[in-house]
Amino acid sequence: MIHEVQHYIMCKSNQYSPKWINEGISEVFETGYMRGKYLYSEKQSDKEQLLKSILKRQKVFQLKKFLSESNDEWKKHDTTYSYTMSWGIVYFFI
Numbered sequence: 001m002i003h004e005v006q007h008y009i010m011c012k013s014n015q016y017s018p019k020w021i022n023e024g025i026s027e028v029f030e031t032g033y034m035r036g037k038y039l040y041s042e043k044q045s046d047k048e049q050l051l052k053s054i055l056k057r058q059k060v061f062q063l064k065k066f067l068s069e070s071n072d073e074w075k076k077h078d079t080t081y082s083y084t085m086s087w088g089i090v091y092f093f094i
């Protein structure tokens with residue numbers, strides 16, 4: 001549910017965001033919870049393991065290419081791959 005609320009908030013901001021940011025943020029905070037006025041996110045070990053598995057199988061990850069893909073290009077990836085990579089990138093930055 002929080003995943004979809006995040007999409008709604010980003011949509012209402014009227015700011016374009018690439019699919020990897022939009023889905024990455026939603027994935028990170030889908031386990032979110034409020035404590036006081038702050039939003040926290042649970043550690044997502046399942047996603048971390050999946051990311052490690054993908055990176056182990058994939059000899060080269062072209063970060064620059066992934067980040068510059070159009071939304072249509074992003075959607076052409078395997079769903080697990082695109083969501084997990086997006087989650088990993090956003091998780092790294094926050």
Ligand SMILES: [Zn+2]
Binds near residue numbers: 003007023026
């Ligand atoms: Zn989503």
